Amino acid sequence: MAAAWRSCSLLALSGRFTVQQKLGRALYQSQWVTSHRNLSTSQIAVEVNESTGVAVMKMKKPPVNSLNLDFLTQFSICMEKLELDRGCRGLVITSAIPKIFSAGLDILEMYGKTDEHYAEFWRAVQEMWLKLYGSNMATIAVINGNSPAGGCLMALSCDYRIMTENPKYSIGLNETLLGIVAPFWFRDTMINSIGNRATELSLQLGLMYSAPEALKIGLVDELIPEDKIYETALNTMSRWLAVPDHARQLSKSIMRKATVDRLLTHRESDVQNFVSFISRESIQKSLGKYMEKLKQRKET
């Protein structure tokens, strides 16, 4: 898709694009840019470039941007502010931490806690996805490192995915390998990008794809060398912002509304399913073993 996308002829817009590409470059060469607004929280750096209308969000929660309750809450608050900001039309999401985009849901939030805690955590996961998948902004994920499980879900929820051209980085919904199961809206989000069959293999086997494999099956849209990835994202964004906002937003809604509504309709039963699944003795035991292994690895 990416190649086709880049070379496609957008009728009647070639003139506009030149202007927009200059804007993209201008944003990249930060000395040209005059005004930034800062919406950062302790774990998420957010800058809105007021001249281009593009926000850049950098996740900075060491060591691996794991999605715990606190981080997810900060994320949803950020999204809400950006969404209400009429001057902000596009969002680039990336990581400030080398080699990792996000390690996904924090297992600590799913182990040895009360049912109330599990429910609260899961609602925060749902909220993150609802805000991102249903955003009115044009959203681009710059996947500059590994991106398993919930990290992959975040990337899949954006409108476009650019990944570092590095076969060492991988991405995928690999929950199954931990003995847990991706809920229906993870599944739907993946099917909407890579289709039913590739999703079936992915979920049954908990597959992680290297960057080139991810490109091949459409899990990401482009691979770009690390030192060009940010510039590419901003140039790409300028093309998305060349499209009239209201028509782009309505088109996005016509593509995603049914998927979003499915979770909204079943939100509370989805929380209950998660709580009753994760609190099972067998699941807790297997998560415990997994964390033990991780700990041993770190120590050696």
Next chain:
Amino acid sequence: MAAAWRSCSLLALSGRFTVQQKLGRALYQSQWVTSHRNLSTSQIAVEVNESTGVAVMKMKKPPVNSLNLDFLTQFSICMEKLELDRGCRGLVITSAIPKIFSAGLDILEMYGKTDEHYAEFWRAVQEMWLKLYGSNMATIAVINGNSPAGGCLMALSCDYRIMTENPKYSIGLNETLLGIVAPFWFRDTMINSIGNRATELSLQLGLMYSAPEALKIGLVDELIPEDKIYETALNTMSRWLAVPDHARQLSKSIMRKATVDRLLTHRESDVQNFVSFISRESIQKSLGKYMEKLKQRKET
């Protein structure tokens, strides 16, 4: 797909195909053909070859086969006659105008008119699609030129798409760029051909694909040099007509009925949505600007 299709082994039918291919060639070499019936209207030339059961429909509404109320009405009447004609089993749709298949919906029908007019126009667009997407005939689009927006929809509504092998020609649902939005049944028709992800990119960005790009993502099935395209279409049609009619029609219905029924169920609300959207002041203003631009281009 096309390559696979061409070389696939149709069990037990190899003998029949030889005969059918001869029929295809016979139709092409018009001196062999004995009887034609003419159903043409002022803007659409239609000839039914009675020996092969194949109708060829050529759109001839200068300058760009734009789909206005009059043309759409002629089209639907034609389709109805062909559908009722038991001797007509296949339909080839193409353009009699060089370099353009169809420019899509006529913007003049959407600008500065009454709500009643918008509603009447939209019902005619719906009718065109219902007749074509749900046709019992085997339908092949010969896309011999540019095919944006409604032109792309017409092509996507056929059973098979052959496009001129010319990278200058492009095809796509680019409504978004004009600030308007493809309705759900345009979306469904595209998803049914190229899948969810490619459709999402197409609709959000209003992408036009050059002929080679269109082949790559499955928006068309084959690219053929201009001087062979008509012959290829007739040969291809002879393969479709080698399949028993009732089984082919039932299989088509099992694939398309749910999509057709969705519009039939929501037809009137779809009309209302269109009318209230298109009559908005902001939309009218942006269409006005667009037409001004087109006029200036012609004048220079």
Next chain:
Amino acid sequence: MAAAWRSCSLLALSGRFTVQQKLGRALYQSQWVTSHRNLSTSQIAVEVNESTGVAVMKMKKPPVNSLNLDFLTQFSICMEKLELDRGCRGLVITSAIPKIFSAGLDILEMYGKTDEHYAEFWRAVQEMWLKLYGSNMATIAVINGNSPAGGCLMALSCDYRIMTENPKYSIGLNETLLGIVAPFWFRDTMINSIGNRATELSLQLGLMYSAPEALKIGLVDELIPEDKIYETALNTMSRWLAVPDHARQLSKSIMRKATVDRLLTHRESDVQNFVSFISRESIQKSLGKYMEKLKQRKET
């Protein structure tokens, strides 16, 4: 998919895989294996390897493993036993007859019989699919020969498909060419593997795909030389069994339950549709002609 699948990095499981691959090889080298259980029937050979938990089912109904009422009943009984056997986690399905996987539904069951017989037969076809498509086991089809119609359905109902690398063998849902029509759950099963557009072409034209074509469109996952295919299947199975059972089964269910439920909900009307279609005079006549042709072929 296959290549990506083979090289994908399954996080944290590399150690386990080495062990599992040894198990795979161990099963192949049968002298290493200590204990087998035999569940065979007259037309189906079934052996469960108790140390690996893998059952191998070989269809052996000469001349072409056609699916008649008796065979389907034996198949469903086998599946039920395997499903209830907690020690059996994976199933490999293949043919004991050279050059054919299965020729599909037995036409003799659909010709010149009573409506009651048609209904009984169709329920048995449904039961076969429900048992296989919804199995809790990891299922791999080893397609070691031609696999038209119902044979293709069986293969598509497994979790993974490995076909002999031989362009002479072909696979596809070609019912349309016999004048009969694949029901909605055949359609759904195919769409879930190869998507909507390829299914539409397949069903309308009754396409058979050679092994390389089948790989290209995703109808099978891998092509392997005949003498390596069994070993490959067992190695592949060891990778599926490295995934925790309950998470793999829940992921499979989340992908397939809606499709299974659609048939369960409409099971009786699907039987009625089949009976009223197949008992039509025109259909009986065309099946009669087809069988006459087959008979003549055998005699010459």
